[in-house]
Each structure stands twice: as C-alpha cells, then as structure tokens.
Amino acid sequence: MPAGPSANLELFGSLDAPGGAAPGAQTRMGRQAWILRGLALPVTDALLRGVDEVLRQAPLRHMLTPGGRRMSVALTNCGALGWTSDEHGYRYTRTDPLSGNPWPAMPAAFAELARLAAQRAGFAGFEPDACLLNRYEPGSRLSLHQDRNERDMDAPIVSVSLGMAAVFLFGGHARTDPAQRHPLFHGDVAVWGGVDRLRYHGVLPVKDRPHPVLGSRRINFTLRKAG
Ligand SMILES: O=C(O)CCC(=O)C(=O)O
Numbered sequence: 644m645p646a647g648p649s650a651n652l653e654l655f656g657s658l659d660a661p662g663g664a665a666p667g668a669q670t671r672m673g674r675q676a677w678i679l680r681g682l683a684l685p686v687t688d689a690l691l692r693g694v695d696e697v698l699r700q701a702p703l704r705h706m707l708t709p710g711g712r713r714m715s716v717a718l719t720n721c722g723a724l725g726w727t728s729d730e731h732g733y734r735y736t737r738t739d740p741l742s743g744n745p746w747p748a749m750p751a752a753f754a755e756l757a758r759l760a761a762q763r764a765g766f767a768g769f770e771p772d773a774c775l776l777n778r779y780e781p782g783s784r785l786s787l788h789q790d791r792n793e794r795d796m797d798a799p800i801v802s803v804s805l806g807m808a809a810v811f812l813f814g815g816h817a818r819t820d821p822a823q824r825h826p827l828f829h830g831d832v833a834v835w836g837g838v839d840r841l842r843y844h845g846v847l848p849v850k851d852r853p854h855p856v857l858g859s860r861r862i863n864f865t866l867r868k869a870g
C-alpha cells in the first residue's frame with residue numbers, strides 16, 4: 644500500500660521553506676514512488692545549460708488538448724521521441740511539428756541524472772528516450788492525468804523540478820481517488836514506477852514566489868521510456 648500521511652512529514656509542509664526540503668531526504672509517495680529531495684542540486688548549472696540548448700532549437704509552445712483547450716503550461720521536448728498534443732489526440736513523434744526537424748538531442752546531464760534517480764528509487768538500468776519539458780508561470784497548472792502514452796510501462800517516470808516551488812498532486816489509479824499533496828522545490832526529483840506507474844498526478848496552480856535563479860518560472864522535465 645502507498646505510504647500514508649504519517650510517513651510524509653512534508654505532506655503539509657510550507658512552500659515558503661526558503662531552502663526547500665532537506666537535500667538527501669526522501670519522501671515516499673507510494674510503494675514505488677519517491678521524491679528524492681535536492682538530488683539535482685549539484686548539477687543544476689549543467690541542467691540549466693541543457694534547458695537553454697533545448698529551448699534554442701525547439702521553443703516552448705502552448706499545445707491544444709484533444710478537447711481544443713490551450714494548455715496553461717508551455718512545453719517542448721528533447722530526445723528521440725517527443726510528446727505532442729493537438730485536436731487529434733496525444734502521441735509521441737520523432738520530429739517537432741513546429742519545425743519538422745528531429746527533437747533536440749537529450750542533454751547528457753538530463754540522462755545521467757535520470758539514471759541516478761531511477762536507480763536510487765529501485766529502477767536500475769533506466770534508459771530514457773524521451774523528455775518532456777514544461778514551463779510554468781504564476782497561475783499555470785497541470786490537471787490530474789496519467790502518463791500512459793509510453794510503450795514501456797516497466798520503466799519509471801523521472802521528474803525534475805527547477806525554479807519556483809509548486810504543489811504536486813499524487814493520486815490513485817482512478818481520477819476521483821484522493822490525492823496526496825507534496826511541495827516540489829528547486830532540485831527535487833520525483834520518481835514513480837512499478838505498481839505506482841499509472842497513478843494520476845498533477846500540479847496545482849503555481850503561486851508567484853520568484854526563485855533566485857529562475858525568477859517567476861518553474862521548469863519541470865520528465866524523462867520517460869516512450870518507444
Ligand atoms: O510538473 C510536474 O511536476 C509534473 C509534470 C507531468 O506530470 C508531466 O509532464 O506529465
């Protein structure tokens with residue numbers, strides 16, 4: 644069974660915690676779902692250089708949902724496969740529909756961090772081939788959803804948070820199941836897989852608490868094995 648609230652001291656923790664949660668701490672969200680606090684902190688410079696490089700080649704854009712609504716989060720991709728949404732549905736593509744070019748290469752620092760995080764969470768041998776990069780501004784949100792367009796459900800999702808803090812919702816296997824709420828801070832890495840791979844999750848509207856490096860932005864990227 645997923646760990647209950649008593650196992651998550653930070654469950655009701657404040658987003659205003661100046662330095663975030665203690666680096667090295669681990670928040671258990673489920674049997675095979677963790678937040679590895681501060682795991683990305685030693686490599687944020689390389690990660691942010693990687694983000695700039697990706698955005699230069701494949702700019703952020705607001706995609707349409709299959710229902711025709713504009714997503715409040717702006718997104719792009721890197722890696723062999725990139726996630727796309729439009730009025731025809733969700734899917735992975737090898738090329739960026741905006742440019743027709745292959746998605747930018749996945750920065751080595753992204754893949755290295757993903758392997759480390761996955762291994763720490765019990766998923767040794769993770770080799771991501773897709774990375775979806777989201778940019779949140781104040782008020783941006785991501786409604787509850789499952790990540791289920793990937794072919795390989797044995798591989799976990801690794802999710803890296805940079806910039807402004809946000810509240811992550813981690814629900815159950817049905818959209819209506821109650822959702823845990825966990826603050827995610829600059830440098831935190833969440834991993835969910837195995838029995839928790841298809842849990843609903845999302846992000847509450849982000850409050851404007853500017854981050855010293857990224858200002859009023861939150862960057863999240865998720866590494867996946869999609870092909
Ligand atoms: O921004 C986050 O923390 C979660 C992102 C996410 O769930 C997704 O990109 O599918």
Ligand SMILES: [Mn+2]
Pocket residue numbers: 788789790844
């Ligand atoms: Mn997701």
